Amino acid sequence: MTILSVENLCKNYGRVQALKGVSFSVPKGTVFGILGPNGSGKTTMLGIIMDILKPTSGSYKLFDADPDETFRRKIGTFLETPNFYHYLSAQKNLEIAAAIKERGADDIPRVLELVNLTQRKDSRFSTYSLGMKQRLSIASCLLGDPEVLILDEPTNGLDPVGIAEIRQLIKQLHQQGKTIIMASHLLDEVEKVCTHVAILKKGGLVATGDVNEILATEDIVEVGATDVKQLASIIGNMQGYNSIRENDKMLQLFYPVGTANIESINKYCFSNGVVLNHLQLKKKSLEAKFFELTN
C-alpha cells in the first residue's frame, strides 16, 4: 500500500513558485526523508497534504484514497512549530488533541513519559522551553500509536541528548513497522534514520528513491605528479573509475564506493613511467553530494 502519493503538486505565492510540479510516493513501512535547503518547499508540501495550504494545482492521496479529515486523524503530524494553547497545561492540550483525533485519551501518560514530560504535565504550555514544546509536539503525534507519522524538522530546538533520543525513537517506530515521513534540512539526520528520500530544490524535485542510491557517496582518489599532462594521458587509459577531474597540480578520480585501490593505481602509473608525488584516497562527503544535487 502507498501511504502518500503526490501528483504534480504546484503552489504559487503570487509570482513565487514554491512548488513546481512535485510527484513522488511513500511506500508503507519506510522512513521517508524530505530533504532540501531552507525555502525548498518541504513545509509547503506537507502543509498542502495536511489541508492547511491550498495547492495551485496537482493532487495527492493518503492511504490510496482521496484525502479528508478522517485520514488525518490516523496520522500523527508535527508541522513546523509546536502549536498549543498557551494558557493550558500539557495534559489539557493533549486531551484536546486526543478528542479531535477521537483516540489516544488513555494514551496520554505513556506519550508524556516517552518524551520525559510527565513531571511537567500540569505546567502551562507558556512556561515550557523550546525543547519541551518540541517534545510535547512529538508526544501529541504519538497519541493513539498511529501507523503513520509526519514530522517536520523534529529535532529543531532540541539539545544533543534530545536529538539522539528522537532519532532513537524514530528508529524504534520504524522497527515496529510504522511509516514515518520526515522533512529535514539536516543531511546527517536523514542519513542516520531514513530509508528513502526525496530531495527538493527551489520547489522542484531533484531526486527520489532509496537513500543508499540517491545519497550514495563516491571514493575520490587524488593523484599528482611533476608532469600532470603526462599523468593525465596515462590515467586516461586506466579502467575502473567513473569520471576524472583535472586541476593545475593534480587529478581527481571518482570511483564507485569501495572500489578504489590506490596500490594498483600507484603500480599502474609507475609501470607507465610516471612517478607520483601525491596519492590520497578520500571519501566523498554526503554534504558534497547534497551540494552537487542541489546546486
Place this chain on the structure above:
Amino acid sequence: MIKLLKVEWMKIRGYNAFIVISAFFALGVFASNYLAYSFKKNVIDPADPTGLISAGSPFGFPNVWQTVSYYSGLMLLLPGLLLLILVTNEFTYRTHRQNIIDGISRNQFTQVKLLMGVIIALVSTLLVFIAALLFGFFVNTGSFSLTGIGNVWFFFLKALTYNFIAILIGVLVRRTGFAIAVFFIYTALENGISILLLVWAINIKKDHNIDLGNMGNYLPMNASDGLLYSPFDSFTNMANKFLPADYTWLVFSLAIIYLALFYFWSQRRMLKSDL
C-alpha cells in the same frame, strides 16, 4: 458536532479571559438595568411628574421585556469581544492549523465557532430573560405578562449579529489586538454613519415629503439595534413626528440578510484561504 462543542469547551473552561468577560457581562446586564431603574426612579420621575419624558413603569410588566432587552443590549460588545478573542487566539497560537492537522475539517472549524456564537447569544438571551423576570417581579407594578416578549427575541438577534460580526472580523484580521481595534472602531464608525443617514432621511422627509425610513438602521449592526426601541415611550413619541417611519419588516429582513452574509463570508474565508 457535539464532539466539536466538547473540544471548544475544553479550550475555554480554564481560560481566564472567558471567565472574566462572562462575569463582567452577567454583572453588566443587572448593573445597567439597575442603573436605568434607579435613574428613572430617583432622577426622572421627581423631575418629570407629568410623564413628558417617560410615562408608566418601564421596569414593570409588560414593559420590562423591552426595557431590560434594550439596556442589556448595550452590554453586547462583551460577548462579541469574547468570541473575537477566542477566534483570534486560534490564529495567534496557530492552533487552527493544529486542529485541522489533527482531524477537524476547515468547514467544521468554522461551523463550531459560529455555533459557539449562537450558543453564547442564547445564553446571553436566557440571562436577559431571567433579569427581566426578576425586575418585573421586583418592581411589581403590573401583573405578569408575556406581552412584548418579542423584544427578548430581538435581543437574541442583536446578540447573534454582534457575535457573528466579531467572528468575521476575527477570521479576516486574525491578530488579536488589531482585530479588537477593528471591532470597536467599526462599531463606532457605523454608529456615526448611522446618525448621518438618519439626519439625511429626516431632511429628505422634511424637504421632499419622502419617507425612506430610518436609514441608519439599514447598516449591519444597526439593523438589529434598530429593532430594540428605547423604553422612554413619551419622549420617542414626541420625536416621531419629525423622524422617518420605522419599517420594522425591512430592518428585520436586513438583519437576517446581514447574519447570513456574516455566516457565509466567515465560512468562505476559512474554506478558501491558506491557514
